[in-house]
Amino acid sequence: MMNPSARENDVLPAPTNRRDWQFHAERINAAWGKQVESIIETGKHLIEAHDEMERPSFEAMAQQRLIVVASTARKLMIVAKNPILINCAHWHKLPPSWGTLYELTKLPTEVLRAKLADGSINPKIERKDVARWRVEQRGKIEVGGETIEPKPSPAEQLKRAKAEIERLKARLESAGGSLFDLANDTPEDIGKILADNMSERRFDVAVKAAKARYKAKRQKPAG
Secondary structure (H helix, E strand, C coil), rough: CCCCCCCCCCCCCCCCCCCCCHHHHHHHHHCCCHHHHHHHHHHHHHHHHHHHCHHHHHHHHHHHHCCCCHHHHHHHHHHHHHCCCCCCHHHHHHCHHHHHHHHHCCCCCHHHHHHCCCCCCCCCCCCHHHHHHHHHHHCEEEEEEECCCCCCCCHCCCHHHHHHHHHHHHHHHHCCCCCCCCCCHHHHHHHHHHHHEEEEEEEEEEHHHHHHHHHHHHCCCCC
């Protein structure tokens, strides 16, 4: 029972339960391994050490007493703070690579969840796979729950137009002045080129003329 004479504003002494660098270093080094569970456990131990130790002491320990280098330690802490990756229900799907796990933390939360759900994230993925996903996400915007691609800037449109002009010039040169090569291009390619460079009306007239020509050739008596 509280002493009635005790004042409400009295401050109790802080508990002296901080652990020294040697305790943290031994625990971190013992946890370090090549499996997902050990990677995340190491990150959690690093976070505890970081929170309990003075910053100069923590940095000195990270540089001099740990198996992992200081830059790796920082990334392991980021992995261990990700609420999706630390969920043990996902561990069997994750790659046993701290570097790849760190790259996964850079994905938007919804993308990370979706990749886990559809099996894109699995133990065999590498950093390059995650890097490709990140590139795919750049410039995308969420509107009404749907992802849309923003319109390219005028500078980007001009760049694309110049590239297309150069492509067509090269094609004209290789095809002897024609947009397509009748001997080598597929019918699909020829049709696409015609559709891209003719109005629908002119295209329809050209098709009718071609059909009439084929009909006349079939009906022409053999000479």
